Amino acid sequence: MVLLTKRLTFVFSVITFFLLTMSSVAQKTLPDFSKQLFEKHEEFKEQSLIIRRFKHKDIVPLIEKLPFDVQPVGHSFEERTIYQIKLGNGQTKILLWSQMHGDEATATMALMDIFKFFQAKNDEFDALRTKILANCTLYFVPMLNPDGAERFQRRTATGIDMNRDALRFETPEGKLLKKLQDELRPEFSFNLHDQGTKYSAGMSEKQATISFLATPYNFPQEWNLNRTRAMQVICGMNETLQKFIPGHIGKWNDAHEPRAFGDNISKWGSSLILIESGGYKDDIEKQVIRKLNFVAILTGLQSVAEQSYGKYQLNNYESIPNNERFLFDLLIRNAEFVQNGKTIIKDIGINLSEKNINNATDFVFSSVIEDLGDLSTFWGIKEIDAKGLKVSLLSEFPEIIKQYKVSVKEVENEELNLDETASFLLTKNKEVKYIILNGQIK
The missing domain is CATH 3.40.630.10 (Zn peptidases)
Structure with a gap:
């Protein structure tokens, strides 16, 4: 050698x-x-x-x-x-x-x-x-x-x-x-x-x-x-x-x-x-x-x-x-998940992909929750520090669904899971702090 x-x-x-x-x-x-x-x-x-x-x-x-x-x-x-x-x-x-x-x-x-x-x-x-x-x-x-x-x-x-x-x-x-x-x-x-x-x-x-x-x-x-x-x-x-x-x-x-x-x-x-x-x-x-x-x-x-x-x-x-490959399109750190009455801290790694529309002259984004858990060795092109914020489902806030004309598919999830569309809220004491729709911050 x-x-x-x-x-x-x-x-x-x-x-x-x-x-x-x-x-x-x-x-x-x-x-x-x-x-x-x-x-x-x-x-x-x-x-x-x-x-x-x-x-x-x-x-x-x-x-x-x-x-x-x-x-x-x-x-x-x-x-x-x-x-x-x-x-x-x-x-x-x-x-x-x-x-x-x-x-x-x-x-x-x-x-x-x-x-x-x-x-x-x-x-x-x-x-x-x-x-x-x-x-x-x-x-x-x-x-x-x-x-x-x-x-x-x-x-x-x-x-x-x-x-x-x-x-x-x-x-x-x-x-x-x-x-x-x-x-x-x-x-x-x-x-x-x-x-x-x-x-x-x-x-x-x-x-x-x-x-x-x-x-x-x-x-x-x-x-x-x-x-x-x-x-x-x-x-x-x-x-x-x-x-x-x-x-x-x-x-x-x-x-x-x-x-x-x-x-x-x-x-x-x-x-x-x-x-x-x-x-x-x-x-x-x-x-x-x-x-x-x-x-x-x-x-x-x-x-x-x-x-x-x-x-x-x-x-x-x-x-x-x-x-x-150390980047997500959106990385949410320190989010609180409530499962079985217990609070668990997870990071959320979200990626976007482009889907062609109108004869491939334009596109829409499609999102996916790529990873959950400790993502401290990764970065986000965009990031949110959600310390002290709880992950809430869209179904809990009908006014948000109406305002943003959210599709039925995005509302029907009962919990946040891998490989699903990234649409959810980050809240504190039932007050909405961040709206995430299809992987994008609104």
Whole structure:
């Protein structure tokens, strides 16, 4: 084990030395534009996309009017056109794609903002645009899974998760991504996703708003030149985002998944950078996280264009905390339950999930009581300290039922149980202090 560790350290040192040597001969680096990009994002924001449940027909007009090299490169299972947008003429090829899962739309919005950024001119970012486009050729594929986006679901219309289709290639969307990788042979690839909102950055109360991963190409999770470069670009993006969301950045699980595109693209020779958009308090439509994607991707492209990423070491990457599951959407601490005439203190962990309505153009929340008992090692995205407060049923307060038009189903429960809808009251001396309806504080 010691010998293996020493060998991996030596290999990593050789790779890092090589990258540092490359970086030393790179062109002069530009200033850090991240603060300005963050502050000026609104100027580049595509205002027609302000909710996540947009569809293919909503982005096609935006794509087709772009003053770039726009090409149809394939079709989905249901024959929706998938586009590639090409910018720049530099030596380093970079492929970026979003929404390979149809319900993961945050990065698609950010890419539309990036297109507007590259159309602008005569401002403080001219040097940045010139640097990226002179040194890199960018290939964007927004909304790789338009059929899934139509239903706002993860999987394609075939019912297959295309990110588990990198071995069989049963989906036309998966075949297209492999074709693009084979034809373009990009040095870098940006795989843009959304993740669940209840991941924490390490064992903490902070949501993992953005998570990164330099995907492993084999089960031993070895480091070669390509994976090392991805790791170093990620370190730069992490350093940038920490200025805006300190402590809210995580690292995705790096267990090797042989069916996944990220792992295989890394194996096929590209430096694969995974970006996962998680949650941020009260950012239901992920507009804050969209801005963070905008900043992270552009600063990542700058580091590639300048080859300035070589300064980062493996310990910088390993310092990013792993994604963990220590969060509930709502955590109520120290609530009093009266059972068989006795008072028992329990914490209540409540989670919410989104249910599509109106042809997947909108959603409603569905709640569940996920856990009861001692939840002192967990946190809530929202929390209530219910010390001295009793859990009461809605049926005890008919005026609340009438005021909020509570459904019969939510009233019929005779006690609070696991796996049920979270609708109840917190009271003191028969006075209502908190109303919880379907997992939300009223």
